[in-house]
Amino acid sequence: MSEAQARELICEMGRSMFERRLTFGSSGNISLRTDDGWLMTPTGSSLGRLDPARLSKLDDTGRLVSGDAPTKESFLHLAMYRERAKAGAVVHLHSTHSVAVSCLDGIDHEDVLPPITAYYVMRVGKLPLIPYYAPGDKALGEAVGRAAARHNAMLLANHGPVVAGTSLSAAVDAIEELEETARLYLLLHGRPTRYLTPEQVEDLKRRFPPQ
Template identity: 65%
Template sequence: MTATLSEATKARDRICAVGKSIFDRGLTFGSTGNISVRLSDGSMLMTPTNASLGALDPARLSRFDADGTFLDGDKPTKESFLHMCMYCQRPHSNAVVHLHSTHSVAVSVLAEVDPADVLPPLTAYYVMRVGRLPLIPYFAPGDEKLARAVEEQAGDNHAVLLANHGPVVAGGSLEEAQYATEELEETAKLFLMLQGHKTRPLTDDQADALRKR
């Protein structure tokens, strides 16, 4: 099945709108971050390299076939493999958002966090939208070892945090991936604000009940 022109056009417009919203609210900056959408035929649209999410051109997005081969559009981001890894391991995910958002990156640099689940369950919405958040060890951007490390976690987790880098979040739709990424960033902000204070996160039973929902 080939994606229709209408489907592709809507996806291009949505990527640009979401990118501008994220940029305008300071969740990304410069030319950092990237967004992708997987269409019904498995092909993918992705923000290109050296492009500001605040000033995207729908016609210039990078396009890949279902096997990850670059087809047309502007030169792809070197982080395209992060999106491919998530799609490969998550067949029901149709969008991926990767940001260098400040508070999430700050948490990814902290020494004493649980690498199996970086952030505690501070709120119900964090648990429902993000769930568990494993920390991926540091690798240089573009390193193939980073791809393998993300693949190892992507099957069981739709969100991961790259050490000294930022979050990668998949969702069933672009809005779902966007909202989960934003929830992650706000929870990272809360986590940093609460450093040095006694906290009362959700209990294991409370968090598990939310995950089952």
Template identity: 60%
Template sequence: MALSEEGRLREAICDFGRSLFDRGLTAGSSGNISVALDDGGWLMTPTNASLGRLDPARISKLGADGRLVSGDAPTKEIPLHRAVYDVRGGARAIVHLHSHYSVAASLLEGIDAASMLPPLTPYFVMKVGRLPLVPYFRPGDPSVADVIRDLARHHAAVMLANHGPVVSGESLDAAVNAIEELEATSRLFVDLHGKPHRALSEAQIEELRQTFGAVW
């Protein structure tokens, strides 16, 4: 029997979560994933759940009012997910990880809070775009929502200082691809920190805008 659309999304959350976990992009019970439903609600990974061992039947389902409908209690990071969905009408999925190099990049002194990673590769420019740094808030702090809401109006991804990236996409596949690209670029940035390097020029970025619709 074919899975319903919701059933398919539950399976996809588990499959992507396992892939991210198995490749070391998040550890323990860190990180969370959400997907928007057509009725205005969301599917979200549960609190204290490892992305590597998710059960489709236990994925948290929230109504449009943000209240739990079924499944286990949801991640405590609901405020940051909801803040992004509130202002990015095209966002259908959000991935938040504690990925090693992304967090490391957020700890470096002297980075530009308005755009913390330079345009090192064309795929970072195309899939992620400018990446603003959000000041440190404790995990689950509801006051982070206002800061993220302001930034997410103009950016598909933000970096939480000392914490990790939050990336939205028009599908779960797109959000996962973008956060993987962000982690790869963060690794390049950390490896190159303090060394002479060559980022893309404005003319090269403009070509990506014209050819692929990149937002930078």
């Protein structure tokens, strides 16, 4: 994929998620690995109105080399890439149902959502909850990095999900599956529910490792 194609893809995916109300206002950010660094959405930008020419281009040290200043949460993306060598893209959203789940008391911080569907297990797997940090707090990047060593997806408390994928399409598919599972979880909350068994989960993990 050329850089021009990568820029267009980021804008296309961002607009699609915005129009389907997976993110709002200027919240959420996207990054994509390139041969010599990363492309990222700029700080203060709406995913629904991205300009390919103004995307932030960072070199392999994380330094801005062209475009607008990158998202203030660029350190979250870089922390994911440092720990996940196969990650080709990272998506972070403030999607409604995922954020709602991240605010619930009494959820399992090691594995927030139960295995409701096969596709959640296949695309997300185990989902840890990262403790709350104020926006921009660099300690959040350290916490994300520690979790990223073992997980391709995580949920930031009172904030939203962060997901890495081998490609931008894989990352978007996974974060959309996470959001849909969060919605299902809230719909089923308090009702007797039949989740996938541990044996079924292990079988899915063998057949379909998360991307």
